[in-house]
Amino acid sequence: MVRVVRRLFAVLLIALLALGAAGWWWSTQPLKLAAAKVEISVPGGSSLRTAAAQAVAGGVQTPPVLLALYFRLAARGQTIKPGEYEVTRGMKPADLLGKLVRGDRIMLAVTLVEGWTFKQVRAALAKAQHLKSDTATMSDADIMQALGRPGINPEGRFFPDTYHYAKNSGDLAVLRQSLQLMDKRLAAAWDARMPNLPLKTDDEALTLASIVEKETGQTQDRADVAAVFVNRLRIGMRLQTDPTVIYGLGQQFDGNLKRSHLNTDTPYNTYTRTGLPPTPIAMPGKAALMAAVQPSGSKALYFVARGDGSSQFSESLSEHNRAVNRYQRGR
Structure with missing residues (x-):
């Protein structure tokens, strides 16, 4: 009887060792997938068992019980994060568990x-x-x-x-x-502003930067464009910038800015009102923000598009009119 028990114990021990070896071997092999890559969805509050079931449902071709058991043994108390995950060929069970624990979502x-x-x-x-x-x-x-x-x-x-x-x-x-x-x-731009700017708050800097963003055709002109508007603000001269007028027109603007539009008063019409408009008119990037607070030393009060994306800057109205005739009217 004792001999029989010993044999049964030996057989059981061998079976357990074989099972453990098979499990270890499985854990070192790439997961089989239904496609080159599959996506799995792990809902919030999912248990390790649910996550394993979701992985199999998404295309990981392995017994869900085996994957769940591996997750339970290997997780060691770590929790998984909900979300959408991508599983690719070559990933092992540990790779998948690591993704779920780290939250490496798609x-x-x-x-x-x-x-x-x-x-x-x-x-x-x-x-x-x-x-x-x-x-x-x-x-x-x-x-x-x-x-x-x-x-x-x-x-x-x-x-x-x-x-x-x-x-x-x-x-x-x-x-x-x-x-x-x-x-x-x-905040960074405002902290780096030049002294004696005609801007009282960072909100005003943001508004000016939005105008500079819309008015600049080429990067090298940005600081000079900002200088024109800063110079005008200093002397109380109207900004007279078309993008603000267009913004104020909203859905009424059909792509063709007319003289009547420039004469139609809105809170954003810088031809009829002095100073900055009440809000920004667009999203300025970092370069426009910096140009607004660090304009060039140009004394220009005017600029006109040359037709190639760049601008011609002028200090006087007569000089500006000549530039308009040359670049806009072809005279």
Whole structure:
């Protein structure tokens, strides 16, 4: 009887060792997948067992019980993060678990461009791939309220850059990143401002930078464009910049700026009103922000487009008129 028990114990021990060896071997092998790469979705609050089941449902071809057991033994108390994950050929069980623990989710990107209005920003976010539109039913004011800036006009408050986001995350999170980055960039520019600028606040610098962004055709002209507007502000001369007029017209603007538009008063018409408009008119980039607070030493009060993207700057009206005749009228 004792001999039988010993034999059974030996057989059981050998079976357990074999099973352990097989499990160890399995854990060192690449996972089999239904395709070259598969995507798995792990809901919030998922257990290790649920995560394993989701992986198999997404195309990881292994017994879910085996994967769940591995996760439980290897996780050692670590928790997994919810989200969308990509599994590629060559990944081992440890690689997959590591992804889930670190939260290495599928990341996508959306680019917000210098000179865009907030309307264009919203349109870009609405079209961004796998980005949930949390703001679809929100007004601009609602969005700013949700971002903790109640009563603040959103125009120009977001920094143009490329933002990365986890698949199926919300657009409000992208806007929050952009808002915070503009806060940082604007604060840095304001701290680096030249003395004696005719700008009282960083908000005014932001507004001026938005105009510089819209008026600059070539990079090398940016500081000189800023100088023209700073010079005009110093002497109380109207800015007379077309982009502000166009912004004030809103949907009435059909792409053709007319003389009647320049004479139609709106809060943004810098032909009829002195000083800066009430808000920015677009998103300025870092270079435009710095130009607004560090304009060149130019004494020019006028500039006109040469037709190649660059501008001709003039200190007097007579000189400016000659430049207009040359570059705009071909005389």
